[in-house]
Amino acid sequence: GPLQIIILRRAGIPVAKAFAGCLMGAVLTVVCLVSLNAGILLFDSGLRLEFGHHMRAVLSMVIIIFLFLSFLFVLSLFKIGLVKRIFGKITLFILRLIKKKRKLAVIKRLLRGLDQYSECMQAFAGKKKKRVFIACIITFLALFFNNLIGPVLLMGLNIRAKFPQIFLIQFVISFILYFSPTPGASGIAEFSNYWILSEVNVEQNMLGIYTVIWRFFMSFIGVSVGAIIVLSMLRSNKKKIL
Numbered sequence: 136g137p138l139q140i141i142i143l144r145r146a147g148i149p150v151a152k153a154f155a156g157c158l159m160g161a162v163l164t165v166v167c168l169v170s171l172n173a174g175i176l177l178f179d180s181g182l183r184l185e186f187g188h189h190m191r192a193v194l195s196m197v198i199i200i201f202l203f204l205s206f207l208f209v210l211s212l213f214k215i216g217l218v219k220r221i222f223g224k225i226t227l228f229i230l231r232l233i234k235k236k237r238k239l240a241v242i243k244r245l246l247r248g249l250d251q252y253s254e255c256m257q258a259f260a261g262k263k264k265k266r267v268f269i270a271c272i273i274t275f276l277a278l279f280f281n282n283l284i285g286p287v288l289l290m291g292l293n294i295r296a297k298f299p300q301i302f303l304i305q306f307v308i309s310f311i312l313y314f315s316p317t318p319g320a321s322g323i324a325e326f327s328n329y330w331i332l333s334e335v336n337v338e339q340n341m342l343g344i345y346t347v348i349w350r351f352f353m354s355f356i357g358v359s360v361g362a363i364i365v366l367s368m369l370r371s372n373k374k375k376i377l
Contacts, residue, residue: 142368162208163274168306169201219249282306284352294341304332
């Protein structure tokens with residue numbers, strides 16, 4: 136996210152290259168999310184029919200968004216010239232609306248950043264295939280164990296639910312959260328989890344307890360550890376400046 140780019144920028148990495156690295160991580164995450172759950176659907180073809188009407192609509196929306204984002208990513212890899220023209224025209228149009236001076240300098244900076252991004256992505260696709268493969272394996276394993284939290288919590292609360300079904304629900308919620316705006320994303324997480332699980336006949340009186348525990352393991356632990364790391368980094372940078 137933006138915080139990763141800021142930290143990498145402070146470490147001396149250009150914004151475009153930092154963005155390319157973060158984007159590759161995001162792409163690997165989304166691809167692994169889709170691959171994991173596509174495998175479940177192929178393994179149990181009747182699983183999707185067990186979901187309610189709203190759940191099937193959410194699944195369809197997720198697939199459409201994934202295909203659209205995949206198209207944009209592939210376009211940025213093989214048609215960077217077209218992407219530069221599109222972004223250049225969009226930027227010029229926005230600059231005209233806000234009447235910003237030095238329009239040419241802004242556009243040149245944008246195009247230079249796109250060139251750096253293209254070089255990084257070509258390096259990932261060419262010389263650094265082994266590293267991308269290792270990163271993909273690590274991402275795959277991390278998401279697999281992360282998605283196990285939901286089914287295991289339900290088992291611990293003695294709530295009966297079909298394991299692959301709950302596993303797939305974790306993917307849908309993760310995908311929704313991945314593209315949710317940060318202010319308010321926490322509320323979206325709780326609401327999505329409660330609403331989607333209510334569609335698969337999970338006991339209503341246990342949903343609130345499950346949602347709180349699920350959110351604690353899925354987010355709050357990671358956020359707390361990340362906050363400690365970021366604050367320690369900022370404190371060390373402040374000491375260097377002083």
